[in-house]
Each structure stands twice: as C-alpha cells, then as structure tokens.
Amino acid sequence: LNNVPVGMGQALCICSRGSITIDNKKYYFVQKLDEGGFSYVDLVEGAKDGQFYALKRILCHDRQARQEAQTEVEMHQMFNHPNILSLVAYAFSDSGGKTEAWLLLPFVRKGTLWSVLEKLRDKGSSMPENQILKIFRGICSGLKTIHDKGYAHRDLKPTNVLLDEEDRPVLMDLGSMNRARIEVRGSREAMTVQDWAAQRCTISYRAPELFNVESHCIIDERTDIWSLGCVLYCMMMLEGPYDLIFQKGDSVALAVQNPVTIPSTCSYSNGLQTLLSSIMVSNPQERPGVGWVLDQVQDLQSRSPNTQTNMV
Template sequence: MAVKRFKPWFKRAEEEEDGGGDMTALKSLALNNVPVKMGQTLCICSRGSITIDNKKYYFVQKLDEGGFSYVDLVEGAKDGRFYALKKILCHDREGRQEAQTEMEMHQIFNHPNILSIVAHTFVDRGGKTEAWLLLPYIGKGSLWSVLEKLRDKGSLMSEKQILQIFRGICSGLKAMHEKGYAHRDLKPTNVLLDEDDRPLLMDLGSMNRARIEVRGTREAMTIQDWAAQRCTISYRAPELFNVESHCIIDERTDIWSLGCVLYCMMMLEGPYDMVFQKGDSVALAVQNPVTIPQSCSYSGSLKMLLSSIMMSNPQERPNIHWVLDQVQDLQSCSPNTQTNMV
C-alpha cells in the first residue's frame, strides 16, 4: 500500500511562533487522507505489532510526526478496527506529567462531542519514556481539512451546516466548562468531524482549570509564557498576550477561540491567520473589534452572533450557555442561505 505524505495535526503553538511551523495551525488534519476505510481488509506483510492493556494492535502506517509526538494508524488484531495511536515523547518529569494530564483529561469526559480515549500507557524505550494514547480513528478528518477542500473548490459551507457543526462544538465546550476546565487551544485543526459531521474536540494537552487567579507580576509572566507555548497564536484570546499582574483568567478564553473558529467556518480562514502569516502583530490586532468582510453572504443573525462572541474585553464576552442558546435559536429560524455542501 502506498504511503501518502501526511500533514501535521498536533504540532504545538511554540513551533508556530518560533518559525519552525508557521503554517502548522493552518494545515489540515490528515487522517482523512489515509487510503483505507473502517472495516476494510488490508493486505500488509510483516506488520509490526504493539500491545496495550493486553490487546494487540498491528501497525498500518504513519499518520503524522512532529517535534514531541507522532501518530500511527493501527489496526486491532481482534476487532479489525482502526485506531490512531498518539505517542508523546516525555523528555523529563514535566513532560511526563503533561502527558499524564492529557490522558486524565480524556478520561474525565464522556461526551459525544469530545474525543474519547480507548487505552493509554507509558512505555520506556531506549532510556526514554513515551506516553501512548490510543484514540478512535476518525476517517473524515478535521474541520480545517473540510474547509480547505471547500476553499479549493471555490465553495462555502451552508449556514445550516455551520450551525449544526458549531452547535456540537459548543456542546463539547459546555461539558468542559461545566466541569471547571478550559480547552485553551480550540482551533479548526483540533476539531474532528465524523461522517455525519458530528464534531469531536481533540488535543486536550493544553487543558487546565478554567479559573486561574493571577497574583502578582511573576505569576502573570508565568501564565503569559505558558500561553505563548501552548495556545495557538492566531486563536489566542487577547488577555493571554499581556496578562495583567492581578486578574482572573477564566473559560472565556475558549469563547474567543470559539469565535475565531466560527469566523473560519464562514470565511474559510481565521480572522488573524493572515496577520500572523504576514508577520504582523497578532497581539495588537486582537485589541480591535473583528471586521466581518462585506462580501460575507451569511445571515445578519449569524454575523451578529459572531460579533457578540469576539469581544476583546473578556468581561464583555458571553459564556458558553448563552452562545449555545443563541445557536439553537438560529437553527430554529435561520434560512439556509448557502446551499453548497462538502
């Protein structure tokens, strides 16, 4: 079986900021490029195998590779199903703790719009530790990969489809916020879509407690540095660029990112993607109200929702319950203004 060239889907924000992966946040999740389907018989000779929780899985092919983690497509020896095996390199104790946190975040949530975890373990290989996360294989790929295809065809996503997908994203985010957590790195490449367009929030490695009280300049700088490493720059909330010495950072950072995702679904690129690509200051750009192009052909109600979400001042930003209520209202009355589908 020919192995295609796959695009990264899990590189961290620090790679984007140091120039090593300028386009990482804008690349598609490449799982949908795998030339196999669930349940399809594969003929691969001499496949390597791994065992997790006393279950054997056969290596199929590599899906992705980045600076600190890589992903393989594997097939269950007994069930014949395909899985994505994410392997995180743990260089030190802190790295191991971060991987442990990601595993725990997956286990906390049992929600149809949050990617589940099938199994996990730590493996020592050549004196180094790897965290293995066995995840469901979602063949269609990421929201970003779907938007890329639409852009290539010169099409747009219908308003009906936008609302359907966006509602699922909001539902997953609501489950996180209700348990007191924030995703902190919500973006189109971190949203998978199944064959029914059900969104699944993934890459929970940046998640932490939703409410963080900042007490002093040192704590502010610590959080600011953390955000620079873990929160993708063009989807990062304004309050994370210059953290005040005495403030509270809460789950409304996700609401800002959610607005960026909605904008991307409407315009096929994030509101600050071009700012970042040009090398201009995203930190400065996010201080101004988001501009919706006049060419945007979606309903006034959807545009108003977008503007309401993307408020630079977090105190003026709504919570996820309000956003979800608005989306549900729009679904009940919004016309399907665009009919071009994927």
C-alpha cells in the first residue's frame, strides 16, 4: 500500500487503511457516495460516537485550488442556520507535494431534492403543493441568511439541496459562493466574470446576466433568485425549465432571454404559478429579493389547506 502514488492514489490509500483522523478523532470509511471533477464524497462512521458523516475530499492540484477549498471551509463556518449545511470538522492533508482538503459534513440520509423529484417522476407522480411550499420556504430561508451576510450562493440547483426525513431542505456545496455584489469595470473584467460563471454556475440554472456579462454593470445576489425560480419550476414540473434545451444541444443563453413558459397542463394553484413567473424575470433589475419571495411563500402557505405554517 505504501507504494500507491499520491494524488488520487492517496485517496485509495486512505480507504484501504479503513480510517482517517480529523481533529484527533477517528472515522471509518464505509462506502463511496459521490464523485465530482476534483472531489469525492464518502460515507464515514465516527469511531467514538458511531454517527454517520459525509466526508468531502477535494483534490487541490495548485495553490488556487487550495485557496478555493479554504474559502469553502470559511463559508461553512460563517453560517449557523438549519437550512445551510454545517461543517463538523476539517483538515488539510499535505503529502508528496499534493494537498487534499477534508471537509467532514453531516450525513443527510434522504439525499438530494433532485433524487426525491426523480423518484416521483419515475412513479408518474408529482409533489403536493403544500410540500413544495414547505421545502421552498426552507430554501428561501437559508438563501436569505446568505444574502443578509452579503454573499451569494451562485450554484443553487436541486442537486445542491439536501432533504432530511422531515423534508427540511439544507443548502450545500458552498464552493461557488462569493461576495454578492461584483462590480464589473471594463470588458476584461466582464470576460473574467463570464468565464468564472461558465466554470462554477451550472448552465441550466445560470442567470441570464451571467451568459453575456456587460462591460459596466453590477452582478448581485439576484443571480440566485433566477436559480431559485428554476428550482421551484423543477419541483413543479419534475425537470428544470432549461434541462431539455441543454440536453438537445440548443442554446440555453438564448432561451433564458425570454420569459419562462409554464405548461398549460400545470395543475398547481394560480398563486404558485404567479410566484414562479415573478421570480423568473430575465432582467435582474426587475427581479425581486429573497425576502419578498419568502413573504409570498408564507402568504401562499397561510391560504393553502393542510399546510403547516410553522417555520421549516
């Protein structure tokens, strides 16, 4: 095992030894949960407490990647909110010139909002309106906390929302978060922001103003409001408004310039459909803030039968 090359091999080495130690506490590797471009998520069990955790390992291939991992840690530490994923512990592992960031996170058994929606779609079912409102209210609540601190999530989508057994949504993957207001001065800065968005903001949930960034403008937290609308649409229709356009290879950048069309087959209340239309506005200046959206959701909940109005 000692001959396994570091880098990706280091991760193999950890798993084959069966345990890792963070903050002097030992965790046993159980199984792989997910894999991304430069990160891996494993299910681990605390040797002392017997609790399950999600261990996110980020391979930092250069100094910038290490700084980005450090920023992700700091973003987690900034928030203490039931709708934002907390950070249990973290460590940076340096070996043979390679660095890995280890983020120990709570394990949410039910999985992502997307996995729940996929199961509904497979069954030919749909999500009841009061459940949509409950989950959406929690998402808005977490997002409002981020915006109130002067930050934006920048990659809000159903795969970045976890659901616990009580349907409480938890926002995760804070790696794309940055300051809410980005002042763009000149075409070079505009191109830098556009390139960054192309890398970090999922295309079918990306706000229109991030596809063609103007030379002199302010990008703000209302990019998240657009993504929030896409998430609401996905909960209602069981697919994102631009998923099919992207899958067909057509231009998402072009499609997002037009108002979103709600299918005539949509069986949800006029109130919910109106809320969706008011969120998904192409011009960011005309888009509402998350506080307004939250108020509308609470109003819809109070008018909706069989809806618990207690805070999520």
